[in-house]
Amino acid sequence: MWNTVFPYLLSGISVGGQYALIAIGYTMVYGILRLINFAHGDVFMVAGIVMVYVVSSGVPLWLSILLVLLITSLIGFLIERVAYKPLRTAPRMSVMISAIGVSYTLQNLVLYITGGLNQIYPTIPWISGSVTIGSATTKMVTLVTPVLTIILVVALVQLINHTKIGMAMRAVSKDFETSQLMGIKINSVISVTFVIGSFLAAVGSILYFTNYTTVIQTSGAMPGLKAFVAAVFGGIGSIPGAVIGAFIIGIMENIIKGLDVILFKSGVIKAPLGLATFSDAFTFALLIVILVFKPTGLFGEKVTDKV
Numbered sequence: 001m002w003n004t005v006f007p008y009l010l011s012g013i014s015v016g017g018q019y020a021l022i023a024i025g026y027t028m029v030y031g032i033l034r035l036i037n038f039a040h041g042d043v044f045m046v047a048g049i050v051m052v053y054v055v056s057s058g059v060p061l062w063l064s065i066l067l068v069l070l071i072t073s074l075i076g077f078l079i080e081r082v083a084y085k086p087l088r089t090a091p092r093m094s095v096m097i098s099a100i101g102v103s104y105t106l107q108n109l110v111l112y113i114t115g116g117l118n119q120i121y122p123t124i125p126w127i128s129g130s131v132t133i134g135s136a137t138t139k140m141v142t143l144v145t146p147v148l149t150i151i152l153v154v155a156l157v158q159l160i161n162h163t164k165i166g167m168a169m170r171a172v173s174k175d176f177e178t179s180q181l182m183g184i185k186i187n188s189v190i191s192v193t194f195v196i197g198s199f200l201a202a203v204g205s206i207l208y209f210t211n212y213t214t215v216i217q218t219s220g221a222m223p224g225l226k227a228f229v230a231a232v233f234g235g236i237g238s239i240p241g242a243v244i245g246a247f248i249i250g251i252m253e254n255i256i257k258g259l260d261v262i263l264f265k266s267g268v269i270k271a272p273l274g275l276a277t278f279s280d281a282f283t284f285a286l287l288i289v290i291l292v293f294k295p296t297g298l299f300g301e302k303v304t305d306k307v
Contacts, residue, residue, distance in 0.1 A: 004265045007136035008258035009251060014142040014211070016250025017149035021204030022227035023234070023242040024156065025076075025197025031173040031237040032193050035095055039079060039102035041224015043198050047072040047205035048121060048215040049110050055122040064122075069202045076198025077191055085187065110217040118216055121209040128210055141210045146247075148207070152200060153243050160239075165192055173237070222280065226253075229287045235300025245298065249286070253279050 022044055029037045050071050054064040083102045087095045127141040160166035168189045171179045180186050208223060209215055230249045234241025255262075256279040260272040290297060 003135035004262050005255070005258075006134055007138065008254045008262070010133065010136050010138060010142055012251030012254035013247065014138075014145040014207075014250070015254060016247035017145035018204045018208045018211075019223065019227045019230050019250050020149050020243040020246035021152065021200045021207070022223060023230040023246045024153070024200050024239055026228050026231040027234075027236050027239060027242040028169075028193050028197050030231070032169060032176075032190060033084070033095075034092070035084070036099065036228065037194075037197075038096070038099040038224075039083075039106060040197065040201060041220035041222075041227065042103045042106040043072060043076055043079070043220070044201040044205050044208075044224060045215065045217065045220030046075060046106055046110065047198075047202040048209045048219060049114070049119060051206065051209070052119040052121060052215060061122070061124065065124075065206065068206070069199055072202035072205075073195045073199045076194040076201075080191055080194040085190075107217045114217065116217065118214040121213045121215055124206070124210055127207075139211060141207055145207045148203070149243070152203065153239065156196070156200075157239060165189065169193065226280075226283050229283050231297075232287060233290050233297055235297030238297070238299040241297055241299030249283055252286075253283060256282050 022040065025040045025043075026037060029035055029040070047068055051064060051068045054067050055061065059067065079102055083098045084095060087098055124141075127139065127144050129140050130137055131140050131143065133143075160169055165188075168179070168184050169192070171182070171184055172186060172189050176186070204223075209219075212219075226249060227246060230246035231242040232245075233249065234243065234245030236242070257276045259275040260269070263269045263275075264272060
């Protein structure tokens with residue numbers, strides 16, 4: 001039984017780490033701006049496309065990775081400055097519509113550049129290699145992902161708790177208006193938040209597309225949505241909550257994908273039932289359950305309106 005479950009569990013931990021790196025961007029932006037950045041999944045996708053084109057142009061792989069991280073961070077910065085900053089005092093619905101507009105703009109730009117053809121993600125030495133652990137044979141990236149995710153999350157928490165910009169982020173997330181009155185440079189804090197979120201999304205894209213090796217204009221849609229669900233599940237605004245939520249969703253999603261095989265080998269069923277079809281549906285069913293029974297998520301704080 002364990003030999004059957006273990007490969008799916010291992011894959012789930014890896015995918016959960018990749019979702020976590022995207023979910024952090026959602027939760028950080030929401031924590032400060034109370035905005036769901038619907039374009040964040042597409043930033044993740046653009047990072048994959050940039051990697052394909054940079055490597056194909058003959059740039060060395062190590063430099064390509066650095067350029068992808070830099071360019072993706074710059075794209076996040078420009079999105080905030082162009083699409084969100086002018087709407088800082090606008091109704092929240094206007095900002096949400098702007099976010100959706102940015103999402104479709106990025107998708108259409110990529111569609112125009114690629115012609116809608118699948119782009120093959122370059123092979124990254126070492127992390128693309130195979131490794132056998134017990135009964136599971138998988139790529140090295142499966143083992144690297146959770147370790148790298150934890151390292152980056154710890155570094156981010158240290159930055160937020162022990163640096164001046166981190167202190168400013170915490171102040172702005174608690175009280176936007178008062179922070180502004182106290183002299184905190186709101187625009188700089190928000191820009192840094194978008195840059196960090198985009199940087200982590202770029203790291204997530206390198207890990208994700210090493211496993212799923214084709215990139216198209218819609219490649220960021222489903223991972224982005226699942227990362228958003230993970231952020232809500234963990235308690236949007238909470239970085240540890242987003243990470244834990246992402247790992248839970250990644251593990252459960254992959255267990256469901258392998259449920260037919262697990263039940264068949266354990267003798268519970270005599271023929272496959274096609275349960276893998278519901279792996280995506282599970283994520284969104286979980287979102288509905290969380291919103292009904294615990295709207296603030298696992299680690300979210302209950303917000304009280306000031307009178």
